[in-house]
Structures are given as C-alpha cells and as structure tokens.
Amino acid sequence: MRFKASIQNISTFTKLTASLNSLGPLAWVKLSDDQVCFTIIPEQGTQVWAVLSIDTIFETYTVQSAANNVINLEVPLTSLNRALKSATNATSAQIRLTKKDNMPLLALTIVTASSSNSYSAFPTTSSGIDGGFGATPSEEFGANNRETIITQEIPVRVLAPDTVAGLHEPQCREPDVHIILPPLLQLKSVSDRFTKLALVGAKSGPGTVTSRTRLEMAANMHGCLKMAMKTDSMNISSVWTDLSNPELDPSQVAGGEIGISEHPSTRMKELGTADGRSEEGWATVRIDARDWGKVMSVGRLGGRVIACFCDEHALILYVYLPSDNGEDESVLTYYVSSYSA
Template sequence: MRFKTSVRNIQTFSKLTASLSSLGKVAWVRLDDDNVRFTIIPETGTQVWAVLSIDSIFEDYTIQSAAQNNTINLELPLPPLHRALKSAINATSASIRLTKKDGVPVLSLTIITNTISSGNTANGFLNSANTDPFGDNAFREENLDANMGGDRETIVTQNIPIRVLTADSVEGIHEPRVREPDAHIVLPSLIQLKAISDRFTKLAMATTAGAGRGASTVAVPKLELAANMHGSLKLSISTDALNISSVWTGLTNPELDPRQVEDGEDGLEDHPSTKLKAAGPDAWSTVRIDGRDWGKVLSVGRLGGRVIACFADEHALILYVYLSNYDDGSDDSVLTASPPTKLYSQLS
C-alpha cells in the first residue's frame, strides 16, 4: 500500500479542513485513482459528503493498493490535519505520504520553507564608533559568505496518526437517499447568510432564556428556511416573544439537466420543482433547521465558490458547494452537506 502526493493548493486545502473540522472531528477519507472523498457522519448534527477532484488540491499524485481502483480508506482526525496545514500556508512546498512511525500508521506532512538568514555585513566600522576605520584592520580580508545573509531552506515534518480501514468496514457507508427536491436555488453570500442566521438564533435564545432559565438549558428554536422557484429565499425564526424574517430576491434557480433526471425530458415535466414553479412566487418549499448547527454548515463559505441549496419540503435540505478547480476549464469539485432535518430521524 502506497500513497504520496504534493499539495497543490495549500490554502484551499486548509480552508476545507477548517470547514470540515467545525462539523466533525473525525472523517472517513477514501483515496483512489480518480477522487479524494471526505465523509463525516456524526451521531448528531450535519452529515458531510465531499468529493474532490485530485487536481483541485494535489499534484504528483501516486497511489497503490491491492483494492480495486487502488482504493485506500482512512480514518483521519481533522483538527491535527488542519493545524498542520495552517503551518504550511507560507511554505514553498508541502507533500503528504502514508507511512508508519513506531509501527503506527501516520500521514506525514512535510513542509519546506525558505527563510532569509541575517548576516553581519553591518558589523565592523559601521557599528564600531570607537574603532578607527582607517586603522590597521581596515583592509582585513574576510569570507563573503560569513557576512552576507541568504536563503536558508527549512524542512519540517508533522505526523498525523490515522487508522487504515478495511474495505469491509466501510462497505455499508452510503450517502442518504433523498427524494427529488421541490426547489433549488443559488444561495447569496454564505458569510452574509451566516451573520444573519447567527443573529436570529442569538435573539431567539435570549428571548427564550428571559423566562429565568439558564441559556445553556434552553432548547434552541428552529430556523425556518424557505425557497421558491422565482428567485427568492426567506429566513425566519419565531418564538412567543419574537417573530423576524429576512428575504432575498433576484437569486438564480438553476435549470435542471434532463440527463440527470429520471425519464429525461418527460421526467422534467413532472419534476416537483417544475410544479412548484408553475404554482407561482407565493409557493414555497420549507425546512426547519437547528440554528447553531446551521451556523457551522455555513462555515463552508470561507471556501468561496457557488452554493446551491436543494429543498425537499419539510423533509431535507442539501447544500452543493462547488469549488473552483485550480485549472481553468476543468470540472467543478463538489462538496455536499446535509443539515439534520426529518430525513435523519427517518433513516436512523
């Protein structure tokens, strides 16, 4: 079994691990000839299924195993990986390889940086006020390298303990099946959406806690998120003392590709989103989500890119976060994150 690669885009990889770390501490990572997959399935909270093209974050990618498609499955702690990548942000290069240390499998991250060493060229008569610059030592010959600064290469290796998983142990892990969405819409800036969502949640918690109970014992009111097929998104929250909402208009409802819909063009005519669009701008698809968990999901906004939300009314919400690849013209990588709604209580 062998895996070795250079990190092509350290900053993007660091932002990705930061976002994933906020949603779970351990990820199942599947490496193969075609893709890199990160999956997080916590006992409670958001599930994440991320599929990244190799070229989006890696180069000089080498993988070899006895499994089909050279697949290697790893259980990877995310916080140590993120900390290691943060230290590599200003590195000239970084590489990762699968190896062992004291018999324990590790991902070894090697970082190479160039630092400028300080020289002592200014020493001598410029810094010696009591020395006669024209005295006996004025023309002493010295080695140039001893007095001049220069680039110095520094190599740092950080080892992240992991578990190598058997194919049988991950065979039963599958992405949840969700019914066809009623609405799909390109979200506004996730940074803006997160700020408003967090504000709504804090206000709701404050008004609920006002009855005298501690804030830590108060159940967090659900945020209500709704979209129509006419470019509008609505975020609202309601308690006995509070009822506020915010609406975005002029957003984009992406066209569905008939090749991705069952029965093609015929299936597109009967698709739930087609029916919702025909019902007009007052027809909404709504889900209710935990405000604090939703705030964690929106941390993927640091990655940039386009985010499409798919609504299955009162059932599920799925976000598709598209990351622009390193090379122009290549296909987008996609990160899918599913906030916990009724879907997970039904599947558990």
C-alpha cells in the same frame, strides 16, 4: 500500500479541513486514482460527502494498494488542520502515508525559506507531540538563505474495505425547490444574528434554548429565499429575491423531458410569485441554527452553492468549488435533516 502527494493549494486544503472539522472530529478519507473523498457522518447533525478532483488540492499524486488502488483512512481533522496551518507560508509541502512504531500516520513535510545574513545563529531544535501530531524540524543553509524542513505527524487508522462497504449517501426524494444561494458568509452572518437574539430572549423568558435556536428556511421556484426564527418573544425573518433557479438537465433526470415536466419543482414553479409575498409555492425545512452556522463555514472556500429543498424533510446543499479550468469538478454535498413543525 502507498500514498504520496505534493500539495499545490495549501490554503484550500486548510480551509476545507477547518470547515469539515466544525461538523465532526473524524473524517473517512477515501484515496483513489482519480479523486479524493472526505466524508463526515456524525451521530447527530449534518452529514458531508465531499468528492474532490485531484488537482483541487494536489499536484503530483500517487496511490497504490491491493484493493484496486483505493486506500481508506480515518483521519482526525483537528490534527490535520493544525498541521496544515503550519504550512501556510511554506515554499513546498508534501504528504505521505507511513508508519512509526508500526502505527500508521500521515507525514506532512513542510519546507520554508527565509533570507539570512549570518550562519552563526541557529534556532532551537525540538520535537514532541502536540495535539495528536509530532513536529520534527531540521535546517539546511545556502548562500544568503535558510531553508527549514518540518515534518508533522498525524496518527490515522487504516480502514479495511469491508469496514466502509456499507456506508452510502442518504437517499432523498426529488427536491421540491432548487435555488442558487447568496454568498454563504452573508447567510451565516444573518443566521448568527438571529441565534444571538433568540439566546437573549431565552434568558428572559420560559422555554428551552434548544427550542429557540431552530431556523426556518424556505424557498420557491421564483428566486426567493426566506430565513426566519420564531420564539415566544420574537418573530424575525429575512427574504432574498432575484436569486436563480437553475434549469434541470434532461440527461440527469429520469425520463428526460417527460421526467422534467412531472418533476416536483416544475409543479412548484406554477405556484408562488417572484416578490415572495405569496404563501404558495414554498418548500420549507426547520434546522438547528448552531448546526447551520457550522455548515455555512464552508463559505470561506467560495464557489457556487445550490440548495435543494425537500419540503418538511431535508435540505441538501451542493457546494461547487472553483477550479483553475473554470469547470465544477469538485463538490461538497451537505445533508441537513428537517425537524417537524
């Protein structure tokens, strides 16, 4: 079993792990010849199934195993993200699967360089364990520059193929509405403001905080998105218009053109209006506001986001990461369950 790769986009990798870590402490990471998958399945809250092309994160990449060159790992995201943060200013970084005292770990080797006019001042060298990973620095010197090599060690667990064989993405019916969302950080700002107002109201009125921190999200097939929160003491909402409802691809819909004509979103398009004032044609979900705020943290990665609304059932977000060649090769899929009314 062998995995080794050089990281070409440390910033994206760091933001990705930070976003995923907000939803769960452990990730199932599947390494294969042509892609890297990160999956978060918490006991409660949003599930994430991320499929990344190799060049989204890595440059050189090697994976070998007896199981068709597939390696499954359980990775602590806090430790991985903390290690990646230390590589922010690195000139190069490599990650590999190895063992220490017969325990599997990911070793992140970081190389940094800085100019130096003196060779007499050596910084203190130390090693130890911090938050689940070890840091072992070393130094090399050249003409007028100093190169520092640091290896961060992240303990992991290797998962047997049988262990993950039963894990599958949630099954959802065809969405009633699909719409391209405005920037996620903008949505997060609004939802955070709603949540703060609800918490202030909860301190001065009856009821539980939990019941007061659920957002109602709705959208129609005329480019409208609505975010609302209702409590005993307030009723507040924001509406976005002139958004885009992407066309369905006949090759991706069962039945092709006929399937599109009978698709729930096609029927919903016959209802509602573009100004958002009509009460018809809306697909609605009710979600936990705090969980939603964590989901929205993926907005730091940029990219296009399509939201699929299954009325009163679930909200599925497809976050397409930008790529150098302009194609959508990597996608993070978020499954958010709806609460009953």
